[in-house]
Amino acid sequence: MKAAVVVFPGSNREGDMARALRQATGRAPAMVWHAEHELPAGTDLVVLPGGFSYGDYLRCGAIAGRAPVMEAVRAHAARGGLTLGVCNGFQILCESGLLPGVLMRNAGLRFVCRMQHLRVERADAAFTRHYAPGQTIEVAIAHGEGNYEADDETIHRLEGEGRVAFRYCDAAGVVGGAANPNGSRNDIAGIYSDARNVLGLMPHPENLIDPLVGGTDGRALFASLAA
Numbered sequence: 001m002k003a004a005v006v007v008f009p010g011s012n013r014e015g016d017m018a019r020a021l022r023q024a025t026g027r028a029p030a031m032v033w034h035a036e037h038e039l040p041a042g043t044d045l046v047v048l049p050g051g052f053s054y055g056d057y058l059r060c061g062a063i064a065g066r067a068p069v070m071e072a073v074r075a076h077a078a079r080g081g082l083t084l085g086v087c088n089g090f091q092i093l094c095e096s097g098l099l100p101g102v103l104m105r106n107a108g109l110r111f112v113c114r115m116q117h118l119r120v121e122r123a124d125a126a127f128t129r130h131y132a133p134g135q136t137i138e139v140a141i142a143h144g145e146g147n148y149e150a151d152d153e154t155i156h157r158l159e160g161e162g163r164v165a166f167r168y169c170d171a172a173g174v175v176g177g178a179a180n181p182n183g184s185r186n187d188i189a190g191i192y193s194d195a196r197n198v199l200g201l202m203p204h205p206e207n208l209i210d211p212l213v214g215g216t217d218g219r220a221l222f223a224s225l226a227a
């Protein structure tokens with residue numbers, strides 16, 4: 001597994017992401033600056049990490065979605081290449097058109113930083129095969145604009161095609177209500193592209209890979225990719 005992590009001005013989770021990838025794959029990912037026009041030859045997995053790319057100006061991910069490197073990321077995804085966007089990376093995937101919908105300001109208009117339970121909606125994608133379908137996991141969230149919104153037709157299509165990857169839930173696995181930290185439609189925490197080779201999610205699995213820092217529920221995502 002050859003992974004590449006794209007770094008934008010203002011990214012801040014690229015180190016955490018690189019560590020999680022190294023733990024799972026046994027090799028350090030390539031770090032690719034946003035101004036590049038190409039990905040390293042033989043890249044299997046492209047990761048857009050979390051952070052505050054371009055200072056979150058305009059709207060989180062809006063400028064990064066148009067960065068020079070995104071042409072190569074788009075071509076990689078179009079070839080069926082695995083592409084993962086976490087938090088700001090999810091926002092960038094939506095802003096670049098690689099995933100439908102948009103991440104708006106959290107419904108409570110506050111930055112939310114806390115532990116959060118998620119329900120794994122399916123475990124047959126390249127990103128989730130080391131989880132069990134319906135499994136409840138606990139990871140971290142840290143975002144100001146995580147409120148997933150799309151038009152009704154898009155939501156129906158995502159639901160109908162089984163493209164919701166993770167939903168916000170409580171410790172018992174119950175979805176909805178106060179367990180939704182940001183107002184996302186249908187409690188959506190992450191979605192797949194139509195071919196399921198692109199995954200965007202707001203929570204941070206890369207921060208839950210070591211018992212020393214609170215848990216290991218994020219590990220299975222990276223183990224799935226490395227398998």
Ligand SMILES: NC(=O)CC[C@H](N)C(=O)O
Nearest residue numbers: 050051087088143144145
């Ligand atoms: N941790 C992150 O990637 C944060 C994403 C974005 N800056 C937000 O606040 O919504």
